[in-house]
Amino acid sequence: MCTVTNPLQFPYKYYQNGILIIGEITTQFGCMNDALSFSEYPRTIFPDDIVATPKSYQHILSLVFAVKEINENPKVLPNITLGFHIYDSFTDARVTQQNTLKLLSGWKRMVPNFNFDQQSKLIAVVGGIDSEISLQMATLLSNYKIPQWTWVGIVTAEDDNGETFVQTLTQILHQQGICIAFSEKTPVVSNSFQMLQSFQSIQTKASSINNSKVKVLVVNAEPQTRAWLTWYIYFHSVIEDTKEMSIGKVWIMTAQWDFSSDSMQRNFDIQVFDGALSFAIQSQEVPEFSKFLLLLNPHSEKGDDFFQIFWEKAFNCLFSYPHELSEGHNSCTGQEKLENLPGLMFEMSMTGQSYSIYNAVHAIAHALHKRFTMRPKLSRMLDRVRWRTTDFQPWQLHHVLTNFSFNNSVGDTVSFDENRELGAGFDILNWVTFPNQSFLRVKVGKMDPQALPGQEFIINEEDITWHILMLGVFIKNKDTPIVKANNQNLTYSLLIALLFCFLCSLPFIGHPQILTCYSRQIAFGIIFTVAVSCVLAKTFTVVLAFKATKPGSRMKKWVGKRLTNSILLGSSLIQVAICAVWLCTAPPFPDLDMHSLAEEIIVECNEGSVTMFYCVLGYLGFLALVNFTVAFLARKLPGSFNEAKFITFSMLVFCSVWLSFVPAYLSTKGKSMVAVEIFSILVSGAGLLGCIFFPKCYIIILKPELNSRDQIIKKH
Template sequence: MYLLTFKLLLLQLPLLFRTLAGNSCFSTMKRRAHMDGDVTITGFFPLNTFGIDHSNSHVSSQEEHTPFVFKNYQFVLALAFAIEEINKNPDFLSNWTLGFDVYDVQVRTWTMFKNPFIWFFGKYKIPNYSCMRDRRSIAVLTGPLGFTSDKIGTLLGLYRFPQLTFGPFSHALSDHHKFPALYQMAPKDTSIATAIVSLLLHFSWNWVGLLNLEDENGFWSLAELKEEMAKNRVCVAYELVISSQSISHVLQSMAVYNDINKSSANVHIIHGDNGSLIPLNVFIEQLLIKGKVCIMNSQWDFTMKRKYFMVGSLHIPLIFIHHHEDVSGFTDFVKAVNPSKYPEDIFLARIWFLSFNCSNPQSDCVTWDNCPHDTSLDWLPGRVFDITMSGHSYNIYNAVYAVAKALHEMLLHQTEVQIMGNRKETLPSPAQLLHFLKNIQFHNSVGHQVTLDEKRKLEPEYDILNIWNFPEGLELEVKVGKFSPNALHGNQLSLSEDMVEWATGNTETPRSVCSEPCGPGFRKSPQEGKAACCFNCTPCPQNEIANVTEMEHCVKCADHQYANTQRNQCLLRDESFLAFGDPLGMALACMALCFSMLTAAVLGIFVKHQDTAIVKANNRTLSYILLISLIFCFLCSLLFIGRPNTVTCILQQITFGLVFTVAVSTVLAKTVIVVLAFKSISPGRMMRWLLVSRAPNLIIPICTLIQVTLCGLWLGTSPPFVDTDAHSEHGHIIILCNKGSLTTFYCALGYLGSLALASFIVAFLARNLPDTFNEAKFLTFSMLVFCSVWLTFLPVYHSAKGKVMVAVEIFSILASGAGLLGCIFVPKCYNILLMPNGNSLHGFREKRQQSRKN
């Protein structure tokens, strides 16, 4: 591989030498900056971008290109500043001094090797193993463009000549098999993907476009960025991988015009270095719609592309650059620089002639009679020349110190192993320096750790820059934020949004989403065949909420809560039960008390008139039992009112079942006695014994015992308990008594119904028996009302909900009890109270005689 490269370089030599011969002034390699020293550091910097020659340009036309030249000249100043600091330090290098030689390296491939070849091999010598370069040079600085360092590094690697590149960290240059003598000063961008995604998340941008360079660095950074985006659910609207060929740039840019501008993505992430993407930058202003946000990684040198990008600040740039502290004394050093101080710096002379109305030099031999003597680089506008140390200059500063420290270590080592006579006559070898250079690690003047070992490099912090261009042409770089990868999670990104200039006259943050966020009350429904960031917003189901935006699943409210109408909050349900304070509960309680008191009054009447014919003829004892059971029937309805608890839930059903069983079995006993008394015309011994022994009265305890057994089974298997119903009424949680075992409940209720049906049938058969005191008709009507009430109760009870269901059960209890009371005892009370003559034996006989006469 090296042999092939070497042959290609040989083919370039004739063209290079013909170019050099065309200029008599600069053919002797005086187009350089020089500072004398015992050992020197050589720098190859792109001081004339695109190889533009300003020597014969008019001042007005030069202004179009001066930002490129002027900005890059800071590289020379950083090199000179570091060397002067080292030379002034008595602890460094003993009696040795450092110097430098800086040459321009042009971006165009066919002229890139012109100055490096002449420096390394001499003016007209063919490259061979007899090197003609200045023997005092021990290291070379290259940058900031990666491919220039690559090309020059291929040549220097053949001779194991130390090379330090100050440009952005490149994975391609970290191959020590290909570049055994090359070291990168910039830190690795291990956190740039996290930093960019953190910025996207801060502004809620989840729909972005990617523009990346088609090279090893581009693919590496793109893969890492896409992985980080996927972790944080940031989607790629489109992805453009740009070829490194200039013509391909143009064709690809035209081809993706629709993809870029018709996409709803307003944020574009651009990865790549300066030189490779310069042709693309020319077209970006014409391709991208005004107001788009461009996020650029730390590999971009904004100063070199200003005239090709950001024209009129049509776009909003957010640029990540490596954070570094200001080196003390550098600004004052720059202010004091002038051509008189560095007479062998042709680049500084050119800046002075272009900037301060000096005569235009026609040769490298210049006079300063027409130049102001009090001028300074500080006079130049910040957008033309910035006196603050840039990131690349900071890397140059560290690179010079790394070389000086390695040289210092090498000299100390030589002192230990041998006694040196005249040390200045023994020049250090670059190959020897390379051995010491790879182990160098130190802290610079601002306390930052500097190491050339890639494995020991610390993760860099990033400053976030925004370009202010209001008023037009200001082009001021403003730090608006910072990303610290070593900070606690959540505190890594700090940003001042109010300092970001989005667009002229616009203070709102741009939006870049595929679908607008789903607000509270809605969940995201993915759109089939589209990215995860594209979705529809679907309302949450009933009793489920989404209390924040961007929820993929709604959250179900707890049983004691319910979702509000907006379905963004769970509210506590109001407890719902039939309380005594409710109008319905109060009315039913009053009815129960009235009926129980009325039944007690009827019982009092019967007790008072217990010796009357009607009371005696209708079995006084059974009447007392029936009235007492009816009192308890009416009162048991009160157990259904109020907040349920375990005791009341058990008593509700058990009391209801037992007292109604007693009442209905009493009616059945009365009916059987009527049948036995009046149905048999000539009763036999058995009939008479049944009547005399009052055996029908045993119906009551027997029937009640059966119901007690059923209730016992009910309580033993699955007794009633307090339950809640959170679904029947919106916003309410119904407190109710669960029946427990529905089987035993319906068995108890069915048994009660069978007793009522038996009583109805027996009473119906005895309804037409002739006798004045025959109550079979009244018993028939009472059982008819009882059965009708409970047959109506079943469907109504199961269709009702909440407190209405409880009210239906209470009403059925009161209605059936009132039916028994009214049908059986109201006619008897009428006769007892209003027709006393009909309630005696004498009156009965008179009535029979009167009916016979009639």
């Protein structure tokens, strides 16, 4: 017997006893351990040397929660208790293989080909989030035919899989006529000593990412690649003395993407990724998981070596006496609230990656249950308390998982095909970020390989958050002629107003409250008036600019900021006055409508004065009509880029939406009425944004040779 003694030690695990054991190797920690030295025993690593990604701890909790659900369910594996044995890879090849051997040997000692724990049996292993880690695990687990649940695509950085990813993507892009400016590969950090050596190329890679010719970046978003990418952006901002968010790219990410930050990057500005598009594993909300998280306490979690480190790194505090604290650290009380952590550090709802682990555990349990009930002898074992681990072998699960399906605890159907691969598609998400390090996932499409021909890939462009991206593009290209044309400050004001136009739909969502009833129509009226006033000012600027070029014209004195500011302020103040009268005479209020629908009571915002609501809407329509008329008359003015024609189209869309709104609004009740107004707000805002700014962005991003003063004035 060959016992491995004194290996490089990481004394952290999470063990819960059971008859059948599910193993897991997560990747939530990293460390800067030294290179191998054969003159002394490797030292044990303690928390001070560890860099943590607190959000990844949810992957452990999802497995623990799933095991808890199954053990409490008398209909699945009765009289059999599931347990688990969890280690971390520490982003290190040696540690990953060492901990895989520990899974195979039992938790007491590590001896290859020998299991010290005769009362429990390792039945399956949930693979790592990183493809390199999963491959290192599979090298050992495949010898024992233990099912390994690798739940992310096998794509990686500077290795064979990464090369395949690049070659496949390059071929597809070339077929579509898209050129690739560069292809950067992040280091595969099999151990942390190699990380130090790879810092030499950081400056070069950081500069290439900020290449001004490149507007779209496709990222193979494995955890290590994601970490390196944030470091590249950070170092670029330091070298160039700029903010991280000034990079101004459109990001497209693979399904491993998630907003998470390690303990050294907690202040990283995630707005650099605002508007990013990513694939995501299709998932469902698991309500009981949030309740499970609320019960967690650092003083009561027994057997979990990871929990205290997670708590310290997430809340930036230490469990120690005050005199032992180092500078910059607070003392952990254990009363800190997980729900108060930013989404960058931890989320209370189950993420897509965690949902995959959750489903993996349920798949193991349901496959075992099916295996036992399909054989009379094994079925009788379920009715007995006595159980021998030698009665079942892990490889027997492979056959059961072929063409296998089940419903998990939230009713979601999970299916496996003839190759034991998960038969599910992907959601397409648009990531919207905010300055307080929070973010939203907005579903904008889906990819379903099992759908009908032509419907395998669906994306709703109008749901994508472009406005913020456009603002970034315009700020980054602020010195170019097309941005300077027609009052640059007015352009920025319009973009910001459109951003708030989209946001003003939020108060319409949820249970009516006094504050939301007061604010939602008022905010809608004033914000949209500001946006339309900006467009009106731009329209008059176009007309007066051409009139002023005529010899002897007296219009020159009207061209300038004074006129545009007067139009913007004057038009907006009239709407503010109308809204003020509304609030002072008959303000909106929460109300119960017991008459519109039989046997139903509708909780709604009563507008107070319907007349004042239509005054607000009517004034907005009047501004839009004036805008449309002036822009329509100016559409044939000379110039290679006459903005009046685009304003004409935008006002046509705007007026069409709100003319359709009135009969639709009057013919609906309750939540349908609210949905009609939200739809009108979003569509009209998107119409203004698309018609006015898409042509400019097209030239800035795809036709930069046209973004010159000569091109703009050549037809004047």
